[in-house]
Amino acid sequence: MTTGDIILTNKNIKYESVFIIRPNIDDEAADRAVASVEEYIKGLGGNIIATEKKGRRRLAYEVKKMRDGFFVLMRFSIAPESVSAVKKMMTLSEDIIRSIIVVLDEAAVGTTL
């Protein structure tokens, strides 16, 4: 390992994302929000590995005055330099109230929400 070993190849890295969709929209709108994220990732040259809609859940604290939300777990692969764009897209989305993107741990592959 030499210093500056982070070589930007065009290699995709696997990521895991959990995001929360606002509860006060109907199921179709929620599905559309999920689809829009998928489309966005694909548009940046990423691949969707899995998407799991986990349904409505109570939040541990209030987020934008809402006490619960639809949880979605998504695993995808994308080039590392595109992740910030995905995160930004989620933040700017009106329907997504919270999101997190982490590098997918190989040991975490089978875990669900």
Added chain:
Amino acid sequence: MAYNQMDNAGSPPRRRKTCNFCADKVDFIDYKDPNRLKKYVTERGKILPRRISGNCAGHQRALTVAIKRSREIALMPFTADG
């Protein structure tokens, strides 16, 4: 289990707590599982120190990351009243 750390004098040596994660041979602590993480925070939502939880350094570090991630997606509280 003795909670009072102060009256150690004269009492028999306390049993060393062992790391629950080492006992279960856990190599990944899932931030998406608040029920598991709940055991390692106080009622207020603060992360328990190693001296109380008895976790090993490596697992405590991983646990801390997991709890903080869990807070970020509102699965665990940053703070709770009471």
